[in-house]
Each structure stands twice: as structure tokens, then as C-alpha cells.
Amino acid sequence: MGQGSGLMRRPPRIAEALATLLIPPACREEVLGDLQERCTSTRGYFKDVVIAVPCVIASRMRRITDPPVLLLQAMLVYLAFLGAAWIVNGTPPFDRWEIWLLAIPAACVLAGSILADIYAEPGAPSPWRPVKGPVLGAALAFLSRSAFPNAVPFRIVLSGAAFSLILASTANLLIPPVIGRPQGVNGPALWLKHSSAPLGSLKWIAVPAVIILVAALSGLRLRAVQTASLTAAIIVAYHMLKRI
Amino acid sequence: MAQPDTLGQFEQLVLTAILTQREDAYGVTIHSKVRELAGPRPVSLGAVYVTLDRLEDKGLIASWLSDPTPERGGRAKRCYRLEALGERALQESAVTAKRIWDGIVQVWGKDWAKQWGKQWGREAG
Numbered sequence: 001m002g003q004g005s006g007l008m009r010r011p012p013r014i015a016e017a018l019a020t021l022l023i024p025p026a027c028r029e030e031v032l033g034d035l036q037e038r039c040t041s042t043r044g045y046f047k048d049v050v051i052a053v054p055c056v057i058a059s060r061m062r063r064i065t066d067p068p069v070l071l072l073q074a075m076l077v078y079l080a081f082l083g084a085a086w087i088v089n090g091t092p093p094f095d096r097w098e099i100w101l102l103a104i105p106a107a108c109v110l111a112g113s114i115l116a117d118i119y120a121e122p123g124a125p126s127p128w129r130p131v132k133g134p135v136l137g138a139a140l141a142f143l144s145r146s147a148f149p150n151a152v153p154f155r156i157v158l159s160g161a162a163f164s165l166i167l168a169s170t171a172n173l174l175i176p177p178v179i180g181r182p183q184g185v186n187g188p189a190l191w192l193k194h195s196s197a198p199l200g201s202l203k204w205i206a207v208p209a210v211i212i213l214v215a216a217l218s219g220l221r222l223r224a225v226q227t228a229s230l231t232a233a234i235i236v237a238y239h240m241l242k243r244i
Numbered sequence: 245m246a247q248p249d250t251l252g253q254f255e256q257l258v259l260t261a262i263l264t265q266r267e268d269a270y271g272v273t274i275h276s277k278v279r280e281l282a283g284p285r286p287v288s289l290g291a292v293y294v295t296l297d298r299l300e301d302k303g304l305i306a307s308w309l310s311d312p313t314p315e316r317g318g319r320a321k322r323c324y325r326l327e328a329l330g331e332r333a334l335q336e337s338a339v340t341a342k343r344i345w346d347g348i349v350q351v352w353g354k355d356w357a358k359q360w361g362k363q364w365g366r367e368a369g
Binding site: 027029030031032033034036037038048051052053054055056058059060062063 | 293316
């Protein structure tokens with residue numbers, strides 16, 4: 001019997017609909033049930049939703065994210081936009097700001113992939129799952145143009161989104177996200193992470209690969225500060241992701 | 245056998261709450277017990293969810309969905325129980341806490357321990 005059953009009242013419909021929309025499907029049932037059981041007033045329910053839902057989303061993100069795979073995806077998506085800029089402009093993007101601005105649509109594509117994984121139905125495998133994330137990400141990349149209209153030209157976003165769609169979908173097919181891997185019914189979740197352990201070795205390939213690619217794209221005219229800062233950013237990003 | 249990770253204080257509270265709630269350990273009851281154990285400090289439901297997920301990923305606890313109940317709008321509860329690794333981690337934490345207590349008593353004296361014992365007794369009712 002629930003603890004709050006004596007004080008319980010029906011939660012406000014708007015707040016319940018909002019919570020249903022925001023809570024990831026994998027934990028929606030139990031979290032909505034807990035929120036309803038704790039509901040004593042409209043204000044209290046809203047407060048619970050505002051406090052609990054962001055934590056539930058963050059926790060879900062941590063559970064489904066595999067840092068080495070995410071780093072690999074980030075590199076692929078960024079390289080897709082870098083390649084697109086090269087093809088559209090006819091020359092490699094040497095300008096310092098151009099290189100950094102390309103990270104805006106790339107980050108949007110990556111955010112879309114993460115969001116699609118967070119809100120994927122765990123019990124409903126779909127053949128479209130590897131494509132869903134990159135498609136949502138591409139849509140977000142186009143939306144980012146309304147926030148930063150002069151950051152990256154439309155043609156580069158269009159070509160980059162197309163390349164990243166191909167590369168990220170292929171990566172998803174080859175390395176399925178944690179949510180798409182086989183799971184035991186009631187087994188501890190520990191081994192889910194273990195199944196992806198060999199991928200940890202990717203960092204030893206990924207970091208030098210990026211450095212070599214940046215060197216190649218710069219036509220071997222390496223600017224020491226630029227290369228060092230990019231390498232440092234990649235290492236810091238990797239360690240931050242590892243801590244999530 | 246795998247060595248359990250060192251537990252943080254909040255993880256210790258959540259594991260203790262699961263242990264004391266036995267078969268009725270789910271989000272609401274665990275949160276309520278953790279609030280009681282944490283004393284005057286406020287504890288959010290979100291923090292409990294995050295910790296439960298982390299403990300499950302570490303293999304210290306296991307979860308399953310119960311049958312739907314009408315007081316929850318026909319929704320199921322996610323119940324939790326301690327795994328062997330979780331029990332061992334909690335035991336180690338309790339032993340460490342005891343060592344800390346003994347070390348403090350050695351320096352600050354038995355009067356201090358008695359004073360705290362009385363205060364705890366009052367708090368426990």
C-alpha cells in the first residue's frame with residue numbers, strides 16, 4: 001500500500017500531460033505512478049514534476065550514453081560538416097572561426113541523436129531506430145540557423161546534415177546504442193555497460209585520428225596553438241563524458 | 245568475487261532505505277525513508293531516482309515492475325532489492341562508520357559519546 005494513499009488526490013491534467021510528455025518511456029510508468037501517489041495538492045504535484053523530471057531525464061541520458069561511442073559519433077558528425085564546408089567552398093576551411101562555427105550544426109545533430117535514444121521505446125525495436133536520431137538532429141541543425149542565421153551558410157548545413165545522416169546512421173548500425181542491445185528481463189543493469197567495454201579502446205584510435213585529420217585538412221600547415229587547443233578540447237570532452 | 249565500489253553517503257542512505265523497506269521498497273517509500281535518515285536536510289525525489297539508477301548500474305541493487313495498483317492510477321511500481329554486492333558494500337560502510345565513531349570517541353571522550361547518544365535517543369523518540 002502506498003504511503004501517500006491517505007492524502008491522495010487526482011493530479012492536475014495539464015501537469016500530468018506535461019510529465020507524461022517529458023518523462024522518457026523507459027521509466028514513465030513508475031515515475032508517473034510515484035508522482036500520483038505523492039500528489040496532495042496541485043502545487044505540490046507541479047513542484048514534484050519540476051524537481052524530479054529533469055533528474056529522471058539526466059539519469060536516463062547517463063544510462064544510455066556510451067562515452068567512447070558518443071565521442072566517435074561527435075567526430076563523425078563534425079567531420080561531415082567539415083567535409084561539406086570543403087566541398088561547398090572548394091577549399092578547406094582554414095579560417096579559425098569557420099572551424100569553430102561548424103561545431104554548432106554538428107552539436108545539434110549530436111543532440112538530436114541523444115534525444116532520440118533517451119525517448120526511444122525500450123520494448124519496441126524499430127528498423128528505423130539508427131536513422132531516427134540523425135534525422136531529428138538534422139532537423140535541429142536547420143532550426144539552429146534561425147538562432148544563428150549568419151553562423152554557417154545554408155548550403156553547408158544542408159550538405160553537412162546529409163553527410164552526417166549517412167555517417168551517424170552507419171555508426172548506429174555498426175555499434176547499436178545501449179538501448180538497442182539485448183537485455184535480460186530482470187537482470188542487473190551492470191552487464192549492459194560491460195557489453196560495451198571493448199569499445200573503450202576506441203579512445204586510443206579516435207584521438208590520434210582526429211589530430212591526423214586536422215593536420216591533413218590544414219594542408220600540413222599546422223598552427224601549433226590551433227592544433228593543441230583542439231586536441232586539449234577533445235581530451236577534456238572525453239573525460240567529461242566519462243564522468244556523466 | 246567482484247569488489248564493490250566505495251559508497252557515497254547518499255548511496256549509503258538509499259541502500260539502507262531499501263534494506264529497511266524490504267518488499268515494499270519503491271520510489272515513494274525509499275524517498276520517505278531517506279528523508280527520515282538524512283535528518284533535517286531536504287532530499288528531492290529526483291536525487292533518489294538518479295541514485296537508484298546508479299546503484300542498479302553498479303550491480304548493487306536489482307529492480308522489477310510490480311502489478312499495477314489503483315491508488316497509482318493503474319500504474320506499476322518499480323520495486324528494488326539489495327543484491328549480494330550491495331549487501332557487502334553496505335556492511336563495509338557500516339564497519340567503516342563504526343571505526344570512525346570509535347576513533348572520535350577515543351579523542352573526544354566517552355562523555356561526548358553519551359551526550360550524542362542521548363540526543364539520538366531523543367530524536368528517535
